Amino acid sequence: AQKVTQAQTEISVVEKEDVTLDCVYETRDTTYYLFWYKQPPSGELVFLIRRNSFDEQNEISGRYSWNFQKSTSSFNFTITASQVVDSAVYFCALSGGGGSTLGRLYFGRGTQLTVWP
Amino acid sequence: DTEVTQTPKHLVMGMTNKKSLKCEQHMGHRAMYWYKQKAKKPPELMFVYSYEKLSINESVPSRFSPECPNSSLLNLHLHALQPEDSALYLCASSQGLQEGYEQYFGPGTRLTVT
Numbered sequence: 001a002q003k004v005t006q007a008q009t010e011i012s013v014v015e016k017e018d019v020t021l022d023c024v025y026e027t028r029d030t031t032y033y034l035f036w037y038k039q040p041p042s043g044e045l046v047f048l049i050r051r052n053s054f055d056e057q058n059e060i061s062g063r064y065s066w067n068f069q070k071s072t073s074s075f076n077f078t079i080t081a082s083q084v085v086d087s088a089v090y091f092c093a094l095s096g097g098g099g100s101t102l103g104r105l106y107f108g109r110g111t112q113l114t115v116w117p
Numbered sequence: 118d119t120e121v122t123q124t125p126k127h128l129v130m131g132m133t134n135k136k137s138l139k140c141e142q143h144m145g146h147r148a149m150y151w152y153k154q155k156a157k158k159p160p161e162l163m164f165v166y167s168y169e170k171l172s173i174n175e176s177v178p179s180r181f182s183p184e185c186p187n188s189s190l191l192n193l194h195l196h197a198l199q200p201e202d203s204a205l206y207l208c209a210s211s212q213g214l215q216e217g218y219e220q221y222f223g224p225g226t227r228l229t230v231t
Contacts, residue, residue, distance in 0.1 A: 033217050043205055045160070045222035052217060091159055095216040103148065103173055103214040107159035 002027050002101060004094050006108035013082050014116050021077040021111045023092030029053075032096025034068065034075045035105065040088040051075065053096070082115045089113070120144075121223035123208050129229045132198060138226045140191040140208030148172075149191040150209040150220060151183060160207055166191060167214050198230045 003026040013019045025034065036048040049059065051068050059066045063080045079086055092108040095101070121142045130136050140149065148167045152160035165173035166185040174183075180202075182194040191208055205225045211218040 031216070035219060037222075042224060043207075043227070044224040045207065045209075047219045047221060050217070050219050102216070103150075103165045103167070104162060105220060110157075110159055112157075 002029075002032075002094050002096065002104075002106040004092050004106050004108035006090075006092055006111050008111045009109070010112045010114070012114045012116065015083060016081050017115075018078060018080050019082050019113065019115075021079075021090050021092075021113065023075045023077065023108060025073050025075065025092070025094050027094060027096055029096040032094060035093040035095070036066070036075075036077050037091045037093065038088045039091065039110070045091070048077075079113075082113075084115050084117055087113060087115045121208055121210055121221050123206075123223035123226050125226055126224065127227045127229075129231060130195065130198065131231055132200070134198075135194070135196045137195065138193040138206055138208075138228075140193075140223055141189055142210040142221070142223075143189060144210060144221070145188075146210035146212055146221075147188060148211045148214050148218070149185060150211075151191065151193050152207040152209065152222075154205040154207055154225070164193075165214070172214065195228075198228075200230050203228055203230045 005024045032053045034051045037045045039045045065078045067076045089110045091110045093105045124139045151163040154160045163177045164183040169185045184192040207225045208223040209220040211220045
C-alpha cells in the first residue's frame with residue numbers, strides 16, 4: 001500500500017528563518033515518484049518538484065531544496081530565508097506501482113506553513 | 118503554458134438545483150482528473166479520464182456525473198447535492214496516467230450547497 005506521512009501539521013516561522021517540511025513515505029514498489037505541491041490560500045495546487053526513486057540527488061531551486069533519502073524513506077523540503085509569500089499548505093505525494101494505483105496520487109495530510117513578517 | 122482553467126470560481130446551489138463545473142486545459146494532456154477537497158484535508162480523487170474515457174470512478178455518488186466532451190474539456194454535472202458536498206472541487210491534468218507524470222491543477226471551484 002502507498003502511504004505518505006507529513007507529521008508536521010502546522011509550522012510557524014518568522015521571515016528569513018529556514019524551515020524544513022518533513023515527508024516520509026511507504027511503498028513496496030521499486031519504481032515510484034515523489035512530488036511536492038504548494039497550496040496557497042487561493043486554493044490552486046502548484047506543482048513544485050517530481051523525483052523518481054532512482055535519482056537520489058538532492059535538488060536546489062532558488063530558495064527551495066529537496067533532500068531525498070531512500071534509506072529513511074524520506075523526501076524533505078527546505079525553504080531557505082523564508083518569506084511571507086511562502087505561507088501555504090504544502091503537500092507531499094507519491095505515485096507508483098501501476099495496476100490499480102495507475103493514475104493515483106497518494107497525498108500526505110499537508111503541512112500548513114505560516115511565515116510572519 | 119501549464120494552465121488549467123476552471124469555471125465558475127464560486128458556486129452556491131440549493132439541494133434541488135442542477136449545475137455544472139467546467140475545466141479546460143490546452144497542454145495536450147490526455148489524462149484529466151476531478152478531486153474534492155474539504156477544509157484542512159488533502160484532495161480526494163473522484164474521477165479520472167484517459168483519452169476521453171472514464172478510467173477511474175472512486176465510488177462517487179451518482180449525484181456527481183462527469184463528462185469529457187473532448188481531450189481539452191472536462192465537466193462535472195451536479196444534481197440533488199447534499200450540504201456535505203460543499204467543498205473545493207479541483208480539476209487537474211497530466212500527460213498520461215503513467216506514474217511519473219505530474220498533475221497540473223486548476224484554481225478550483227468553491228461549492229456551497231444550501
